[in-house]
Amino acid sequence: xxxxxxxxxxxxxxxxxxxxxxxxxxxxxxxxxxxxxxxxxxxxxxxxxxxxxxxxxxxxxxxxxxxxxxxxxxxxxxxxxxxxxxxxxxxxxxxxxxxxxxxxxxxxx
Amino acid sequence: xxxxxxxxxxxxxxxxxxxxxxxxxxxxxxxxxxxxxxxxxxxxxxxxxxxxxxxxxxxxxxxxxxxxxxxxxxxxxxxxxxxxxxxxxxxxxxxxxxxxxxxxxxxxxxxxxx
Numbered sequence: 001x002x003x004x005x006x007x008x009x010x011x012x013x014x015x016x017x018x019x020x021x022x023x024x025x026x027x028x029x030x031x032x033x034x035x036x037x038x039x040x041x042x043x044x045x046x047x048x049x050x051x052x053x054x055x056x057x058x059x060x061x062x063x064x065x066x067x068x069x070x071x072x073x074x075x076x077x078x079x080x081x082x083x084x085x086x087x088x089x090x091x092x093x094x095x096x097x098x099x100x101x102x103x104x105x106x107x108x109x
Numbered sequence: 110x111x112x113x114x115x116x117x118x119x120x121x122x123x124x125x126x127x128x129x130x131x132x133x134x135x136x137x138x139x140x141x142x143x144x145x146x147x148x149x150x151x152x153x154x155x156x157x158x159x160x161x162x163x164x165x166x167x168x169x170x171x172x173x174x175x176x177x178x179x180x181x182x183x184x185x186x187x188x189x190x191x192x193x194x195x196x197x198x199x200x201x202x203x204x205x206x207x208x209x210x211x212x213x214x215x216x217x218x219x220x221x222x223x
Contacts, residue, residue, distance in 0.1 A: 004151065033211075043199065043214040086151070090210075096142075096167065097212070099151035 003027050006087050006100040013107050019074040021103045023087030026068065030090050033097065034061050034072050037084040046072075046085075077107045111135050115200050115215035122190040122222045130185040130218050132200030140203045141183040142212065143167075143175065145196040152199065158183055190222045 007022045023032070034046045047054050047061040049070070054061050058077075063070040074081055087100040116131045134141065139160045144152040154167030158177040172194055174186040183202075187194060200215040 002151070031210075041197065041217045041219075043201075043217075045211045045213070048211055088152075096154050096157065097152075099153075101149060101151045 002100070003091075003098050004087055004089055004100040006085075006103050008103060009101070010104045011106070013077050013105070015078060015107055015109050017077050017107075019077050019081075019105065019107075021072045021085050021087075021105070023070045023072070023100055024068060025070075025087075025089045025098075027089065027091045027098070029065075029068075030092060030095075032063055032070050033088040033090070034070075035086040035088060037086060037102065039083065043086070074105075079107045079109050082106050113200055113202055113213050113215035115198075115218050117218060118216065119219045120221070122187075122220065124190060124192065124222060126190050127186070127188050128190065128220075130187075130198055130200075130220075132183045132185065132215060133181050134183075134200075134202040134213070135181065136202060136204070136213065137180060138202035138204050138213075139180070140205065140210070141177065142201045142203075143173070143183070143185045144199045144201065145169065146199060146217075147196050155185065155198075187220075192222050194220065195222045196220060 005024045031050045033048050037043045058075045060073040084102040084104050086102045088097040113134045142157045143155040146152050153169045156175040158164045164175050198218045201212040203210045203212045
């Protein structure tokens, strides 16, 4: 069983829809990251969180440490949001990142 | 700032050939990483470095070597290329490895071994 599981694997939405991507993990962590991989391959960090909730524009990330679960929400989705969204966790305070397999999102106009 | 740069962008190797993937960062980051990304799989850590002269193995180091002679550069060497090394390789860097760390990724190198 992977230490970091994402769901769904693939997601197709219509422009304007509210989107939720889930991440569950089985190890104790010090931080959780959400990253975005563009269709061209580049990877950028969206959020890093260790508790609670963070918001950046139309993106919201939440984490529940007790339930070992995080969600990434996209409000008013747009075709430019189409990308692979990757969840990664840091086990312990100095451990290396453990990555999920990613969720491929396609937003149709 | 250019951030993290990688060369080449694409490469095709024959089995048994050798090559070096170059990675350079201009953010004065201490930590640098090499990952591989296989289709349908999460990123896997190959090697990492906590500073010039210091490197350590990650999850999948077999078949690879690294060196870190300067803060800026972290090349990845494939000595005897095998088809199993066909993948997309990403270099990344970060200021620290603590919980406040953010990793910055290069654009990737797509390697095919035939």
